[in-house]
Amino acid sequence: MAEYWRWKEYRWHDKDRDWRSGKLVTAGVDVGSVSSQAVIVVDGKLYAFSNMRTGSDSPGSAKKAMDWALEETGMKLEDLGFVVGTGYGRVNVPFSDKAITEIACHARGANYMYGPTVRTVLDMGGQDCKVIRCDERGKVDAFAMNDKCAAGTGRGMEVFADLLAIPIEEVGDLSLQVDEEPPPVSSTCVLFAKSEATGLLREGWPKSKVLAAYCSAMARRVVTLLEQVGIEKEFAITGGIAKNIGVVQRLEKQANVKALPAKFDTQIAGALGGALFAQNLLKKKLAAN
Amino acid sequence: MQAHYGYKDGSGDYFIIIDTDRCLECAHHGCASACPEGVLEIILDDYDDTVAAVAEEHRKKIKYSCAPCKPDRDRPPLPCIDACTPGALTHSW
Numbered sequence: 001m002a003e004y005w006r007w008k009e010y011r012w013h014d015k016d017r018d019w020r021s022g023k024l025v026t027a028g029v030d031v032g033s034v035s036s037q038a039v040i041v042v043d044g045k046l047y048a049f050s051n052m053r054t055g056s057d058s059p060g061s062a063k064k065a066m067d068w069a070l071e072e073t074g075m076k077l078e079d080l081g082f083v084v085g086t087g088y089g090r091v092n093v094p095f096s097d098k099a100i101t102e103i104a105c106h107a108r109g110a111n112y113m114y115g116p117t118v119r120t121v122l123d124m125g126g127q128d129c130k131v132i133r134c135d136e137r138g139k140v141d142a143f144a145m146n147d148k149c150a151a152g153t154g155r156g157m158e159v160f161a162d163l164l165a166i167p168i169e170e171v172g173d174l175s176l177q178v179d180e181e182p183p184p185v186s187s188t189c190v191l192f193a194k195s196e197a198t199g200l201l202r203e204g205w206p207k208s209k210v211l212a213a214y215c216s217a218m219a220r221r222v223v224t225l226l227e228q229v230g231i232e233k234e235f236a237i238t239g240g241i242a243k244n245i246g247v248v249q250r251l252e253k254q255a256n257v258k259a260l261p262a263k264f265d266t267q268i269a270g271a272l273g274g275a276l277f278a279q280n281l282l283k284k285k286l287a288a289n
Numbered sequence: 290m291q292a293h294y295g296y297k298d299g300s301g302d303y304f305i306i307i308d309t310d311r312c313l314e315c316a317h318h319g320c321a322s323a324c325p326e327g328v329l330e331i332i333l334d335d336y337d338d339t340v341a342a343v344a345e346e347h348r349k350k351i352k353y354s355c356a357p358c359k360p361d362r363d364r365p366p367l368p369c370i371d372a373c374t375p376g377a378l379t380h381s382w
Contacts (some may be wrong), residue, residue, distance in 0.1 A: 144295075144304065145293070
């Protein structure tokens with residue numbers, strides 16, 4: 001049976017650099033409810049990362065993500081000077097030296113990814129949604145998080161990809177192929193939205209129109225959370241949904257704000273922030289010895 | 290930092306907002322002991338500051354956890370807000 005929700009897992013490392021010449025080698029591991037990432041930073045610069053689905057075993061997922069990030073680099077786990085665990089499963093990273101919340105890590109990661117001008121970060125994760133306001137150093141000024149309801153999360157989009165038999169990577173583009181923007185589907189609950197979408201399909205709505213209605217509902221849902229904290233420019237989106245152009249464009253329109261273009265994979269922001277926190281903590285540790 | 294703990298659902302917005310910059314000024318953190326439901330706790334946050342926070346177990350049900358202090362009528366001052374001398378604590382509902 002085809003699994004339309006299944007997104008591509010991948011890894012990367014900088015083949016032009018030799019990590020052995022670096023002084024500070026640290027890592028961040030973000031064990032989320034849907035995906036896990038491991039990021040390795042050498043002397044404050046991104047060196048390697050992996051991005052994969054989280055299994056039922058959080059410690060196992062953390063280890064798999066880290067092993068994959070280390071693959072082909074010649075680096076071993078023992079070579080990492082400091083490891084920070086973050087995300088939903090941050091306390092279940094067996095090899096971490098410290099656990100830091102994903103709120104602080106996403107702000108720090110976004111500061112690196114989008115630059116010091118970023119002030120509002122919207123992280124649309126697998127099973128939660130966070131709005132974070134931060135200063136020029138990536139320190140959190142304000143935050144709100146919604147992890148009670150799946151509306152406005154990646155998992156909600158996966159449910160729709162499966163329902164409509166559209167590969168998850170194509171959902172955003174297809175949702176924009178409508179002549180006129182339909183009204184949003186019920187945005188309070190993924191289950192209600194799914195049953196509403198089934199009804200719309202039965203009425204003869206094309207899949208693109210149903211997706212447009214869902215993407216619009218998701219954007220509306222998130223905008224209310226943004227308003228809770230307040231939007232300050234510059235604005236950036238992290239997490240898997242940042243790759244969905246259908247949601248991003250509608251969100252920009254509804255919130256009347258333009259999101260900064262992503263220079264890095266938006267899903268690694270949390271782990272990257274963790275790895276950057278780890279750099280500072282390693283410096284402190286070395287100074288104390 | 291303005292920490293918004295809570296959630297939005299179909300019935301409304303339920304957030305306890307803690308201004309941690311003000312919270313830092315408080316030495317005794319009477320809010321935590323004043324809460325009859327144990328909703329608030331004192332934590333060391335990610336920036337090594339000792340501040341009040343909503344306990345993890347209450348974050349997805351604060352509408353219900355805080356309900357005993359919020360009767361329909363003749364509502365007295367909330368004990369947590371009353372105890373918060375720096376005025377760092379607010380409820381969104």
